[in-house]
Amino acid sequence: MKYKVIFALLLAFQLANAQHKKATTGLQDRAFWVKSLYKIAYPVIHNLANETLKKNMPLEHNPDYGLNLKKVTYLEALGRTMAGVAPWLALPDDATDEGELRKTMRVELLKGLANSVNPESPDYISYRSEGQPIVDAAYVAQAFLRAPKALWEPLDEVTKKRFIEEFKSLRTRSGAYNNWLLFAGLTEGFLLSIGEQYDPARVQFAVNKMKEWYVGDSWYSDGEKFSMDYYNSYVIHTMLVDLLKILADKKKLPQADYDLALKRMVRYSEYLERIISPEGTYPAYGRSITYRTAAFQALAQTALMEKLPDYVKPAQVRCALTKVMHNMYDGNQNFDDKGWLVLGFNGHQPMVADTYTSTGSLYMATLGFLTLGLPAGNKFWTDAPAPWTSLKAWTGEAVKKDYKVEY
Template sequence: MFKRIAFLCVLLSGSCLLHAQKKKKPVAAQQSTTTVQTDRTVWVNNLYKIVYPVIHNMAEGTLKQNLPLELGPQYYLPVKKVTYLEAVGRTMAGVAPWLALPDDETTEGKMRMQLRNELLKGLRNAVDPSHPDYLNFRTEGQPIVDAAFVAHAFLRAPKALWEPLDSLTKRRFIEEFKSLRNRKAAYSNWLLFAALTEGFLLSIGEQYDPARIDFAVRKMKEWYVGDGWYSDGEKFSMDYYNSFVIHPMLVDLLKILVEKKMAQQQEYDLSVQRMVRHAEFLERIISPEGTFPVFGRSITYRTAVFQVLAQVALMEKLPAHVAQAQVRGALTAVIDKMFTGNQNFDANGWLVLGFNGHQPAIADQYTSTGSLYLCTLGFLPLGLPASHPFWTDAAAEWTGKKAWKGEPVKKDYKVEY
């Protein structure tokens, strides 16, 4: 890119790339993650590096021009009709809590402000039918999925991303969301996508489809199999979709319903308990080296595997025996290992198909470059300010690290709720 401008920088040194006139590789964050001061730096630098190409090109009106169209084996979707909305929705859903923090004059604060301003500009382009970067909500099934991630971002950061939009842009988004109703969601986690978009419309006082919401909530109750796990449809699959989609969207949908007095508080509380239990599993699967098991569908979503753990931390709902600092340490190790190097980025800073490097054979037949930006969902705790104990508590080792050192760890048992 010829406008890699400002703020792709290392916070500790304060050095920035201002008004760069030619392509440059992203500046790597400092490798050490052994002090409290550097953990947030690692997160901020890497999230910025991931989302900058999407958000900056949205603002410039060059997203469709510059986003690579790399496809998984036997890819079967019309890529130009779906991948751009995938990139936008998934980027937004993960970056939203961070962008919702108040402005300040720190280097991080300036990075946030730049991204927020560019994203708001890009969102106007995204629903302007006359703009080259107008996104497709109107045809194909896939937009049901990625419209939900856009809606999730608006729910996570209403004052930063929804309220500042002009009235015409808001009306256009509402119309695009409603246009999804002429297609049905697959009988799986997709039910939550259709429901969450309707839940957002409900939350802003717009006409909504209660049947889509009710059907999704009822099916998720039926598909709960116990111990913090839902089945994705009638048959259980051992993969990470409980974290990619099911727990976060169900909990946030029920929150809206409780606020609108359309669901009971205990129903929401139970769903949160189940999500917290699932977060315990995710914390335990992180190895002492910051790696985690590579199995199941959509493993190219990388750090989205940890959305549930990240959201539970953001909600300040971690169980008493799981310290905030140990979650910070574990996720920092994962993020540092996966993104501080450039193995997961191409020469222009876009994510490449793969898990930890360019590994196109591991991509699914529905995966394209835009799909990969779901990885931002692992960064949700950046919505906690730098002064929060999650960031300031003294470093603590996580379960996997303590267990493999022979130190005491809490025994794990199933739960009955």
Template sequence: MQIAEKKELKNNTKMNKQIKIFLFSLLFLGGIFNYNVNAQKSKVSKTAVITGQQDREYWSNLLYKMASPVILNLSNGTLKKNMPVEVPPGAKPDSYKRVTYLEAVGRTMAGVAPWLALPDDNTKEGKLRKELRTALLKGIANGVDPTNPDYLNFRTDAQPIVDAAYMAQAFLRAPKALWEPLDSETKKRVAEEFKALRTMTGAYNNWLLFAGINEAFLMYIGEKADPVRIQFAQKKINEWYVGDGFYSDGPSFSLDYYNSYVIHPMLVDFFKVLSDKKRVKTEDYELALKRMIRYSEFSERFISPEGTYPAFGRSSTYRTAAFQALGQVALMEKLPEYIEPAQVRCALTAVMHRMYDQCNNFDSNGWLVLGFCGSQPTIADGYTSTGSLYMATLGFLPLGLPADNKFWTDPAADWTSKKAWSSQAFKRDYHVDY
């Protein structure tokens, strides 16, 4: 082979190699391009606009999943038989069994009450509501019937003061759905159980409010209330207000979620009864409400762009109860002007997806487990057991707004922290003096 031919062959081989590299590069880049396009398509599909009605369906299905084991078992007289009693590591379940069942019932009732108060309809959601409401009415009768296997303990230990208060709050939130339909014997028995609570005392903190609302409920149903318990709760809780929407839970301030778990929602409901009965000035009720609205602003800002929120303070196992106050303000349609109902819906939906989709918070039979994000029994407080966990239902109060309310019908909207972390304008925040 001549030198010129060898040189040409070498050049052709080099060119072929370069062409192959070029073609391979095109294929590779094309693959990346296709991958990016597909990834974008996937991203778009995953972040496709979800309507408020889809959010509502998610909420109602999740609340049904959470509440139905408690309510349906109570209706069947099998709550004590079937509900597990998980307790903190090292604790003995026997002492918890005296109180955990009323915990589950009272707390669940307070969470589902606004939802069950909606009128019947033929939708899937409407059928779920009717099923739970019908079962709960039967279950309440079972819970105060001394001959029933699920007769609930109102008469020993101090803890029943707390969980009767959540039951009272449920009756006050949905009187036409949960109180008025009860038969006269059951109503009489409920009243007697509430009166029996007067033989016990509790802690010098938010427990004063539990005792107060129990008496306010008795007043609401026409029974003679204890004025001392009412006045003590009314005066002392107000004395513990520290400003800017926060109450101290007792003489010492604790940074936790008890302003939402208990204080704001229960104080507003408590003052509403007293105001309607002319036992306090309307201005007292309005001030309590105004302070809850201020606290709700902080609650909305606690929710990160990803739907997480800080796990600080006592009772983190109460999960979504951390947003009861925000949910109640939304339910009452009293949100501050700059907070759109849809941004609260989207923020709370993000929390629920983050907490209940990505964390396994239920056991194999559908009961809540000790933990915050999944099973984390070591974070449970000494007073916590399975029944305590049903505080989580208190985060679903906006389901009491009908499906055609703007909370559910308005387009999706970013909440404050999502705006802040995506370079959008958001409202400056300042201390308030009331």
């Protein structure tokens, strides 16, 4: 037993030394994030700008797929991609290489957005049938909320009107009795935020049910029964916080409701930081693991809002997420030969795809990159590399004990 302990410690210290030798600066990390996000998002945004999304996007799904593929997958690709790139595209123009790349992508996305709601375009994407558009309209709306001056305000009035009409058309359908309530609520919340007529019942129902489904210590049940997966990050915390922010700003509910939801998201972000292993891996459990780095959306958004707890340093989050991204995006295992994401978790693994997952669904991965919305001069990027909780724990460094919260 003594030798096993010694061997384990030696391995841990070797791992720590390897990590320190490979340490990069924050600006190098940022350049890698930009490269990775651009690589993921480019095929969707570039093709939509050129009205070739439907022509060129592959349509992959597993044999048990159960949706009307061509009526849902393109909106999935658009909404999920733009929700992830929005904070980055919201940064002001500058003369850096990154700034030029960002401007190019923003210009193409604006062009693509106009195409997507133009009935005369070959890439027109309808919201008016099927249930799935309830989901992905919400990601489009969330992107507009995350970058109003970059993505919503520059649109011409005809395009804005078309989006509003598409959003309102969703009211003819209802979705699943779970996190889907937030999708309907957030889209209506966006309409409220821009002064349009909205459905207060859909908004209030979503808020009320999420309050009921809170099970404690920052975890929400996804519906009446708890599911152990990443939907608290994919959807629940971030959309609830964004929706409550609109409602609090519009004096539709007490500020305290928003503050409480934000505290819970901050606590949940601690879990996400802790599950990143010393090697930069994380558990592939629950449904929708094909969403890859979207598992860390709540952590990325908490860091973007600069709301991390004092004992979770921005640099340790940066380093942990960078390590995860290197594992997923350094190689080409998650891309086909034309740069589109493939079904899988870390490679082409179609057997792990759910019955509702197709190529367009995969672009949820961009949601892990939200912290690129912090400028390059922010301490998230400029602070020296720092070990994350798991790395510290496995190398014998001091680690703050975990705890249960009562709010």
